[in-house]
Amino acid sequence: MTEEEFLASYDPRAFPPVAVTVDVVALTIRDAALNVLLVQRGSPPYEGAWALPGGFVRPAEDLYGAAARELAEETGLTTLRRVHLEQLASYGAPDRDPRMRVISVAYMALAPDLPDPASGTDARAAAWVPIALLGLPEATHEEPDRTRPARQRPGTTRRLAFDHTQILFDGLERARAKLEYSPLATSFVGEEFTIAELRAVYETVWGGTLHAGNFHRKVLSVPGFVESTGTSTERGGPRGGPRARLYRPGDARVLHPPLLRPAHEESVR
Amino acid sequence: MTEEEFLASYDPRAFPPVAVTVDVVALTIRDAALNVLLVQRGSPPYEGAWALPGGFVRPAEDLYGAAARELAEETGLTTLRRVHLEQLASYGAPDRDPRMRVISVAYMALAPDLPDPASGTDARAAAWVPIALLGLPEATHEEPDRTRPARQRPGTTRRLAFDHTQILFDGLERARAKLEYSPLATSFVGEEFTIAELRAVYETVWGGTLHAGNFHRKVLSVPGFVESTGTSTERGGPRGGPRARLYRPGDARVLHPPLLRPAHEESVR
DNA sequence: TAAATAGTGTCTATCAGACACTATGTG
DNA sequence: CACATAGTGTCTGATAGACACTATTTA
Numbered sequence: 001m002t003e004e005e006f007l008a009s010y011d012p013r014a015f016p017p018v019a020v021t022v023d024v025v026a027l028t029i030r031d032a033a034l035n036v037l038l039v040q041r042g043s044p045p046y047e048g049a050w051a052l053p054g055g056f057v058r059p060a061e062d063l064y065g066a067a068a069r070e071l072a073e074e075t076g077l078t079t080l081r082r083v084h085l086e087q088l089a090s091y092g093a094p095d096r097d098p099r100m101r102v103i104s105v106a107y108m109a110l111a112p113d114l115p116d117p118a119s120g121t122d123a124r125a126a127a128w129v130p131i132a133l134l135g136l137p138e139a140t141h142e143e144p145d146r147t148r149p150a151r152q153r154p155g156t157t158r159r160l161a162f163d164h165t166q167i168l169f170d171g172l173e174r175a176r177a178k179l180e181y182s183p184l185a186t187s188f189v190g191e192e193f194t195i196a197e198l199r200a201v202y203e204t205v206w207g208g209t210l211h212a213g214n215f216h217r218k219v220l221s222v223p224g225f226v227e228s229t230g231t232s233t234e235r236g237g238p239r240g241g242p243r244a245r246l247y248r249p250g251d252a253r254v255l256h257p258p259l260l261r262p263a264h265e266e267s268v269r
Numbered sequence: 270m271t272e273e274e275f276l277a278s279y280d281p282r283a284f285p286p287v288a289v290t291v292d293v294v295a296l297t298i299r300d301a302a303l304n305v306l307l308v309q310r311g312s313p314p315y316e317g318a319w320a321l322p323g324g325f326v327r328p329a330e331d332l333y334g335a336a337a338r339e340l341a342e343e344t345g346l347t348t349l350r351r352v353h354l355e356q357l358a359s360y361g362a363p364d365r366d367p368r369m370r371v372i373s374v375a376y377m378a379l380a381p382d383l384p385d386p387a388s389g390t391d392a393r394a395a396a397w398v399p400i401a402l403l404g405l406p407e408a409t410h411e412e413p414d415r416t417r418p419a420r421q422r423p424g425t426t427r428r429l430a431f432d433h434t435q436i437l438f439d440g441l442e443r444a445r446a447k448l449e450y451s452p453l454a455t456s457f458v459g460e461e462f463t464i465a466e467l468r469a470v471y472e473t474v475w476g477g478t479l480h481a482g483n484f485h486r487k488v489l490s491v492p493g494f495v496e497s498t499g500t501s502t503e504r505g506g507p508r509g510g511p512r513a514r515l516y517r518p519g520d521a522r523v524l525h526p527p528l529l530r531p532a533h534e535e536s537v538r
Numbered sequence: 539t540a541a542a543t544a545g546t547g548t549c550t551a552t553c554a555g556a557c558a559c560t561a562t563g564t565g
Numbered sequence: 566c567a568c569a570t571a572g573t574g575t576c577t578g579a580t581a582g583a584c585a586c587t588a589t590t591t592a
Contacts, residue, residue, distance in 0.1 A: 016328050020287050020361070020372050057287075059370065063361040090359045090374045092289070092332040101328065103289050103372065105359045196571075214555060216572060221553095235563080241570025242562035257553085465544075483582060485545065490580095504590080510543025511589035526580085 018101045022066045023054030023164065025088065025171030026075070026109040028128060029188050029204050035128040036168060037074060037109075037117060038160070042124040045098050046161035052168065053126070054104065063087065067107035074126050075111075076118035084110040084187040088171055096163050104162075108171045110187040134159055136169055179205055181258040183225050186249040192229055194244035195219055196237075206261055218259060224252025287370045291336045292323030292433065294357065294440030295344070295378040297397060298457050298473050304397040305437060306343060306386060307429070311393040314367050315430035321437065322395070323373065332356065336376035343395050344380075345387035353379040353456040357440055365432050373431075377440045379456040403428055405438055445474055450527040452494050455518040461498055463513035464488055465506075475530055487528060493521025 026037035038050045053074040057066040064087070068080055077083075088106040096102065117126035159165055178184050185201045186193070199215045219225055226247035233243045295306035307319045322343040326335040333356070337349055346352075357375040365371065386395035428434055447453050454470045455462070468484045488494055495516035502512045 018287060018289050018326075020289065057361065057372075060363045062363060063359065063372070087358055089356055090332060092326065092374065094329045094331060103326075103332070103374070105361065105372070194571090211555070211557095212570080213557090213572070213574095218554080237564075237570055239569050240562085240564035240567090242572080244571060260554090262555095463544085480582070480584095481543080482545070482547095482584090487581080506543055506591075508542050509540090509589085509591040511545080513544060529581090531582095 016101060018103065019097075020057045021054050021102055021104045022057055022063060022070055023052040023104050023106045023167055024067050024071050024074075024085075024109055025052060025106060025168055026071055026111060027171070027175055027188075028111045028114055029201060030113055030128055030130075032200065032204060033130045033132060034172075034204050035130050036134075036171075037071075038127060038129045039074060039117075040125040041161055049161040050129070050159075051161035052106075052164045057105075063105050064107075067105075067109075071107075071109055074117050075114055077114070082112060082187070082191070084184055088167070088174055091163055091167060093163065104167070106167045106171065108174055110175065110184055112188055112190055131168075131172065134165075134168070136165070136172070176205055176261075180260055181255050183249060183252055183255060186226070192231075192246040192248055194233060194246060195226075196244060198226070198247075202259070208262065210262070215259075222252065222255050222257065222259070224250040225255055226250050287372065288366075289326045290323050290371055290373045291326055291332060291339055291376060292321040292373050292436055293336050293340050293343075293354075293376045293378055294321060294437055295340055295380060296440070296444055296457075297380045297383055298470060299382055299397055299399075301469065301473060302399045302401060303441075303473050304399050305403075305440075306340075307396060307398045308343060308386075309394040309396075310430055318430040319398070319428075320430035321375075321433045326374075332374050333376075336374075336378075340376075340378055343386050344383055346383070351381060351456070351460070353453055357436070357443055360432055360436060362432065373436070375436045375440065377443055379444065379453055381457055381459055400437075400441065403434075403437070405434070405441070445530075448474055449529055450524050452518060452521055452524060455495070461500075461515045461517055463502060463515060464495075465513060467495070467516075471528070477531065479531075484528075491521070491524050491526065491528070493519035494524055495519050 024037070028035050028037075037053055039053050041047055041049050041051050053070050055066075055070050057063060061069070064085065067085055067087075071077075071083070071085065072080060085107055088108045090103060090105045092103040094101060096104070114128075116128065160168065175184075179202060185198055185205075188201045188205075189197050195216050196212070198219060199210055199212065202215070203209055227250040229246045229248055231246045233246065236243050293306070297304050297306075306322055308322050310316055310318050310320050322339050324335075324339050326332060330338070333354065336354060336356075340346075340352070340354065341349060354376055357377045359372060359374045361372040363370060365373070383397075385397065429437065444453075448471060454467055454474075457470045457474075458466050464485050465481070467488060468479055468481065471484070472478055496519040498515045498517055500515050502515065505512050
């Protein structure tokens with residue numbers, strides 16, 4: 001029997017059962033800190049442990065729809081307008097779930113400051129958690145190495161259920177990278193925003209501070225990044241300063257030229 | 270019954286069966302053209318149609334391993350050394366496979382010029398196919414929009430089985446983008462290569478021509494991109510010219526600064 | 539010899555980042 | 566008033582790209 005004959009005769013229904021889930025790395029900025037939406041598991045395995053919100057993909061539901069549904073359920077939002085949701089990666093180590101074979105398709109969500117999640121009437125809790133509390137490895141300025149299975153990668157702690165620490169890490173790195181060449185920073189702020197608010201997003205997600213004057217000029221010089229509303233804030237800053245002009249997201253989907261993260265020469269190799 | 274109680278009681282084993290497959294977008298350069306590995310289907314659905322190589326993920330096999338196995342089976346290679354293989358994205362529209370619910374985890378492989386695939390003894394054919402023959406949409410200089418299901422995106426033809434045209438398109442765009450900021454171009458050439466060979470990779474994948482002198486200086490100025498072997502080619506070019514120095518891949522995993530594609534201002538929005 | 543190519547030198551327009559400064563607001 | 570911030574001007578070092586040129590090899 002050749003390999004091909006074997007495959008042709010392979011009946012997927014005869015497989016041991018496989019389940020497909022979606023897990024969502026939902027990020028928002030609260031109190032000048034990057035937060036991730038976590039839920040506390042109410043049943044084994046990992047009972048009591050915190051995990052990313054997620055669940056099984058239902059029949060006749062596509063992957064994006066499943067992620068959007070899970071996110072809406074946990075945040076209590078009925079509409080996900082102004083929430084950016086994109087596929088991140090899939091995770092399928094054979095033993096990542098002790099119950100059975102589970103392949104998880106992870107999504108990343110970026111949202112403006114949302115209310116506390118409605119933890120509902122059942123035992124599970126849900127909360128926005130500052131990522132600094134999770135003790136993740138530092139930002140690498142590199143994309144995740146997706147050539148090898150996740151569990152063989154170094155530097156990962158395991159504080160969340162399943163392999164969710166790894167998924168969260170990958171989501172954070174994706175968010176940090178996408179701020180460079182996409183206008184996604186506007187997903188973290190309101191419908192109208194000042195350049196200083198946008199700068200605060202970059203500083204929070206990347207860590208560190210950016211030069212206010214240069215950032216201002218740079219943002220306005222990228223075609224289609226932001227678009228003036230013609231209005232200004234009602235008041236100046238809480239500690240003084242002129243009133244700032246307000247902007248809306250522009251129509252660019254890619255930033256040219258990009259806003260590159262400050263020097264990271266040493267982290268390159 | 271609340272949503273949460275419903276979920277908690279949900280037994281995944283009671284689901285309609287779900288299958289998980291891997292599909293591989295394997296790219297190589299042959300005769301100065303970008304080629305993709307395709308197989309001709311020998312059984313319904315889409316019998317006789319061309320498709321990406323792929324198959325079901327087996328028990329106790331991780332996703333990367335499944336992709337590597339499928340690639341090795343189709344190329345007839347026992348070792349995948351010098352082949353770059355990374356996860357691309359997952360595709361799960363409910364009706365993407367008429368037989369049953371199938372979620373596919375796609376991988377992208379980049380390889381130096383490989384021999385013709387061993388199409389084996391059975392009915393299926395396998396071949397390297399120049400992508401220019403497939404009539405795909407033009408390069409967009411944008412990353413694929415992963416926020417929405419694939420089939421809602423415009424500009425996709427449907428020449429391959431299932432949604433494989435979309436997967437191929439996404440793989441091509443990933444490859445084009447990664448040449449900018451990663452040293453993956455070296456995956457397309459031999460263990461030792463000249464700068465001109467590397468330039469040919471960029472020109473083939475991106476389309477168009479690059480300035481030879483500036484490209485040469487730029488490549489050598491990126492730390493860790495290439496590393497001199499100290500040797501040169503045995504002969505000059507077929508139509509004259511001095512012998513070229515030979516290089517190996519360096520130890521950089523990210524290119525700083527990146528090699529950006531020539532001006533694409535108009536395609537930004 | 540003629541032609542092609544590897545590799546280097548040089549000039550210029552552009553840009554990122556540092557620094558400075560003014561205007562406008564708060565307490 | 567003291568101080569903070571929005572927004573702009575300006576300078577400098579680095580760089581991408583255009584162009585030119587030399588050296589080397591093949592037919």
